[in-house]
Amino acid sequence: MAEKSYKGYLLDLDGTVYKGKTAIVEAVQFIRKLKERSLPYLYVTNNSSLTPAQLKERLENIGIEAKEGDFFTSSMAAAAVMKNMDKHKNHTQASSEIRVLAIGETGLHTALATAGFQIVNQPPASYVVVGIDRSFTYEKMKHATLAINQGAAFISTNRDRAVPTEEGLVPGNGAITASIACATGKEPMYVGKPEAAIVNLALERLHLQTKEVLLIGDNLETDIAAGAKSGMDTLLVYTGFSRKEDVEKSAVKPTYTAEHLLQWNI
Structure with missing residues (x-):
C-alpha cells in the first residue's frame, strides 16, 4: 500500500x-x-525522560540498529523552542547565564545542558520547563510556582495525562504540568x-x-x-x-x- x-x-x-x-x-x-x-x-x-543514547540502547536491545542522531525527543524540542524564544527576546546573555528551573529526568536535564542552559532547582529563573518526573514533590511544585509567578516562561514537554506501564495507566507529564498550571493559574506552552x-x-x-x-x-x-x-x-x-x-x-x-x-x- x-x-x-x-x-x-x-x-x-x-x-x-x-x-x-x-x-x-x-x-x-x-x-x-x-x-x-x-x-x-x-x-x-x-518521551522526555530518556536521552538519545538511552533510546539507542533500548532499540539495540530489541535488535534494531540505531545511532543517537536518529532520535528527536520532546526534551530536545523544548530546549530548541527555548533557544528560539531567547533569540527573539534579543538577550545579550549567553545560554549558560540563562537560568532554567527544570522538573524532569535525565533526558530533559541532558537536553537542556547540551543546549547550554544553566539548570537550577529553585527561583529565580527565566524558564520553568516540565517533563515526566517520577520523583516529583510538593517542594518542586512550590519552586516552579514561585518562579512562574515571578515571571518565568512556562514550558511543558507534552500533554500526556497518563502513560501505559506493566501496572496499567499511571500519571504522565500532563498530570504534573496540570498541578503547576492549577497553582499558578497559567497554562504552559506545550511542545510535544x-x-x-x-x-x-x-x-x-x-x-x-x-x-x-x-x-x-x-x-x-x-x-x-x-x-x-x-x-x-x-x-x-x-x-x-x-x-x-x-x-x-x-x-x-x-x-x-x-x-x-x-x-x-x-
Whole structure:
C-alpha cells in the first residue's frame, strides 16, 4: 500500500516500533528497508525522560540498529523552542547565564545542558520547563510556582495525562504540568505531540519540506493530530494505541491506515 512516495519519514516509537521491551516485527523489517534505500528518518517521541543514547540502547536491545542522531525527543524540542524564544527576546546573555528551573529526568536535564542552559532547582529563573518526573514533590511544585509567578516562561514537554506501564495507566507529564498550571493559574506552552512544534523542528533536522515527509504513529490523539496540525500526511498503524473504531469517531483523520508497517510500500 502506498498512494505516493515520500523522501523521508517521522516515526513514533512506543506502539509503532516497539511495545514495552518487545520489538514489533513488521516495524523492524520496515526500518531495515528505509536503511537499504537510504531514506532519511527520525524517531520523534514524547518521551522526555530518556536521552538519545538511552533510546539507542533500548532499540539495540530489541535488535534494531540505531545511532543517537536518529532520535528527536520532546526534551530536545523544548530546549530548541527555548533557544528560539531567547533569540527573539534579543538577550545579550549567553545560554549558560540563562537560568532554567527544570522538573524532569535525565533526558530533559541532558537536553537542556547540551543546549547550554544553566539548570537550577529553585527561583529565580527565566524558564520553568516540565517533563515526566517520577520523583516529583510538593517542594518542586512550590519552586516552579514561585518562579512562574515571578515571571518565568512556562514550558511543558507534552500533554500526556497518563502513560501505559506493566501496572496499567499511571500519571504522565500532563498530570504534573496540570498541578503547576492549577497553582499558578497559567497554562504552559506545550511542545510535544500533538503540538506542531516538535514536528516542525524534526522536519528542520531532516532538511525536508512538509509535503515530502510521512509521519507514522499508532495514536490518533498525539501522532496523527500532530501531523494534521503541521499539514503533513500521516499513516496510522494499528499496532498500538488507536483502533479502527477510534478513527470512525475521531474528528482527526489519518491520510492512510495500515494493520502494520509492512503494508506500506516504500
